[in-house]
Amino acid sequence: MTVLKTTDVLNAMIPHFYFAIKRLATPSWKIPHAVFQHHNLMLVIDGEANLLCNDAEFKATSGDIVYFKPGDMRRGDTNPNCLVKCYTVDFQYACPIMENGSWVNLDVALPFPAHSHIQDRYLFRRLKELFEEFMRHWSSGHENRTFRCRAYFMEILLLISHYFENNAINYSSIHKVEKVINYIAANYTRKLTLKELADSIHISPSHLGHIFKETTGETPFEFIINYRIARAKEFLEMGCSVTETARLVGFGDMFYFSKYFKKIEGISPTTYTGL
Incomplete structure (x- = not known):
């Protein structure tokens, strides 16, 4: 067995x-x-x-x-x-x-x-x-x-x-990271800095970077990008244009939107809309 x-x-x-x-x-x-x-x-x-x-x-x-x-x-x-x-x-x-x-x-x-x-x-x-x-x-x-x-x-x-x-699991850190993730979800359409995220839960940027990576396996920046691309897929599936979608999910530059979309999804956003 x-x-x-x-x-x-x-x-x-x-x-x-x-x-x-x-x-x-x-x-x-x-x-x-x-x-x-x-x-x-x-x-x-x-x-x-x-x-x-x-x-x-x-x-x-x-x-x-x-x-x-x-x-x-x-x-x-x-x-x-x-x-x-x-x-x-x-x-x-x-x-x-x-x-x-x-x-x-x-x-x-x-x-x-x-x-x-x-x-x-x-x-x-x-x-x-x-x-x-x-x-x-x-x-x-x-x-x-x-x-x-x-x-x-x-x-x-x-x-x-x-x-x-695993007594090393720090639920205090998990609680803090969950609050930051909720903050990101509410504000992902605009530019976010590590300092702003850290200030939202009253800890230092370096400490947030450490506990966020430890808890999620991603840096805050990586998480934001992945979150934006996930939301972008939803907007594209709803019929939004690539340009409009980039704006809606907080990318001010079409080049960077296309770059990160292809890096994560393996195809361009334009190709994705045709699937």
């Missing part, structure tokens, strides 16, 4: 949800001391919980991810002076993949520790947003809620998996 990366496994995963709640614990809240036969994923957003997973006891506080797998011995309660608030989901899953023309269900475990802390505040914020959307759809009762909840839950698992596999 082919050895798959964690991302490949998660992309094939189909979760089924048994229970989900945004828990605001009361002083008497407890997890019974027992073995459960389903997975449980918890994101603590406030307060403090005292938890046990098999032989390991630990305190879970804001920013902590807790994962119990089937067969784990569990127990838990909350600090009565600091009531825990968390998102929690009970689930099972299948991982069907096509192998040699037949469907095979992978029996794989999530590679998550029982207890860990998300140190990146931007990732923590994104996880809270995803869990909140998951809970909103779960509680809606709509007939398509499972489909929507699966989409949010799989993004949660992918983000957590990437974080565990």
